[in-house]
Amino acid sequence: MTAEVPPGLRDSPEGRELRQALDAVAGSLPELLQDPPDTAAATLLSWTVAAPALRAPAAVLALAALAERPAARPRALELALALAARGQDPAVEPPLHGVRLAPRQTGLDEDVILLGVPQVKLPTRIGLVALDGVRRYFAELHRPRPAQRAIDVGTGSGVLAIVAAKHLRRAGGVEGVWGVDINPWAVLIARANAVLNGEAERTRFLEGDGLGPLDRPDLVGRVDLILSNPPMTIGLPGPPLGPEERFNVIEHPVEFVRRELIGIGVRLLRRPSGRLLFHISGRFPEAQQNLSSVPGFGPKRALLQGLTELDPYVDLRGLVYQELIQDRPYIFLKGYPVEIQPVTATEAHLIRKRGGRIYQQSFVWVYGFDEPALDTSDRPA
Ligand SMILES: C[S@@+](CC[C@H](N)C(=O)[O-])C[C@H]1O[C@@H](n2cnc3c(N)ncnc32)[C@H](O)[C@@H]1O
Numbered sequence: 001m002t003a004e005v006p007p008g009l010r011d012s013p014e015g016r017e018l019r020q021a022l023d024a025v026a027g028s029l030p031e032l033l034q035d036p037p038d039t040a041a042a043t044l045l046s047w048t049v050a051a052p053a054l055r056a057p058a059a060v061l062a063l064a065a066l067a068e069r070p071a072a073r074p075r076a077l078e079l080a081l082a083l084a085a086r087g088q089d090p091a092v093e094p095p096l097h098g099v100r101l102a103p104r105q106t107g108l109d110e111d112v113i114l115l116g117v118p119q120v121k122l123p124t125r126i127g128l129v130a131l132d133g134v135r136r137y138f139a140e141l142h143r144p145r146p147a148q149r150a151i152d153v154g155t156g157s158g159v160l161a162i163v164a165a166k167h168l169r170r171a172g173g174v175e176g177v178w179g180v181d182i183n184p185w186a187v188l189i190a191r192a193n194a195v196l197n198g199e200a201e202r203t204r205f206l207e208g209d210g211l212g213p214l215d216r217p218d219l220v221g222r223v224d225l226i227l228s229n230p231p232m233t234i235g236l237p238g239p240p241l242g243p244e245e246r247f248n249v250i251e252h253p254v255e256f257v258r259r260e261l262i263g264i265g266v267r268l269l270r271r272p273s274g275r276l277l278f279h280i281s282g283r284f285p286e287a288q289q290n291l292s293s294v295p296g297f298g299p300k301r302a303l304l305q306g307l308t309e310l311d312p313y314v315d316l317r318g319l320v321y322q323e324l325i326q327d328r329p330y331i332f333l334k335g336y337p338v339e340i341q342p343v344t345a346t347e348a349h350l351i352r353k354r355g356g357r358i359y360q361q362s363f364v365w366v367y368g369f370d371e372p373a374l375d376t377s378d379r380p381a
Pocket of ligand 1: 229
């Protein structure tokens with residue numbers, strides 16, 4: 001088992017417990033290959049590792065280790081789905097969550113399976129708008145060139161990086177896709193998800209702030225695509241709403257876009273063909289105005305614009321309850337599967353405002369440099 005404890009957790013008690021859990025799990029891997037699926041899933045869930053609270057991350061990483069052997073990958077996916085289906089099982093603490101993105105959501109001809117633990121945000125329905133932007137970018141706007149490089153800033157479960165790697169590979173070649181996240185748990189889980197989905201060789205996940213870890217001279221002007229579904233949940237004072245919000249809340253979301261995407265991203269992009277695709281809520285038009293302030297860099301297309309009312313949420317009346325947080329009322333869903341729970345106060349607030357319907361004004365923008373008639377970026381000077 002090759003999983004490494006990410007630097008941000010290494011010196012913490014939870015990091016040390018995770019290391020022990022991983023070592024314990026490594027010894028059980030051979031059983032997972034031999035046993036029938038039901039027994040193997042039960043084995044995964046029943047491990048009494050040194051730290052029961054870390055069983056779920058350890059199970060995700062064990063599946064990733066299994067998927068590293070090509071012959072065992074179908075089995076790892078099968079077990080991943082079995083576990084994801086039992087995500088609410090009280091026997092798994094912390095719970096293991098999963099989503100399965102169908103081909104119609106990704107534009108690929110295969111499912112993408114994502115596992116998560118409470119510390120990592122899985123794409124919500126609203127988050128899937130960003131994924132739809134990626135799908136449409138490749139369907140409508142992408143011009144294939146060999147050895148492309150992409151970066152996903154704030155990668156979370158790794159979803160956009162993994163899907164981009166698949167698209168780029170099919171569209172003529174991928175040299176590498178990097179995903180960066182400030183949340184060490186996200187780095188761990190995104191790596192595991194990449195392995196499970198057969199994209200480990202083409203993706204690398206790094207822990208860090210924004211584009212900081214990739215602000216390197218060798219990447220300046222050499223990145224073809226920067227993707228970002230940036231953190232936009234403004235932190236409320238007081239305890240975070242859920243474990244994943246420990247990392248997802250941000251004090252100045254517009255400043256994040258300005259500092260990372262403009263300050264570093266525009267410099268890294270290949271000229272003139274490099275593109276920046278980012279998902280932004282209609283609540284933050286200033287972020288977009290900031291981007292348009294860079295000379296020669298502007299919007300090339302809005303892939304999704306306006307009001308997106310997301311079925312099948314349909315009517316949530318009777319399914320919600322109200323809770324006061326910092327003296328402000330928020331509405332939450334009762335007992336709904338995790339992938340459609342409002343995970344942020346903002347989403348819950350939107351539900352409240354729309355009388356029981358999830359509502360979001362979302363934009364996916366593709367930005368780029370003004371291009372001459374012919375793209376000459378690959379020709380020697
Ligand atoms: C809206 S979520 C997007 C997750 C995933 N890309 C998706 O589309 O489902 C934003 C992500 O940004 C990460 N994040 C928050 N602040 C960050 C920072 N300063 N640098 C890098 N990532 C950050 C969070 O941990 C979270 O995973």
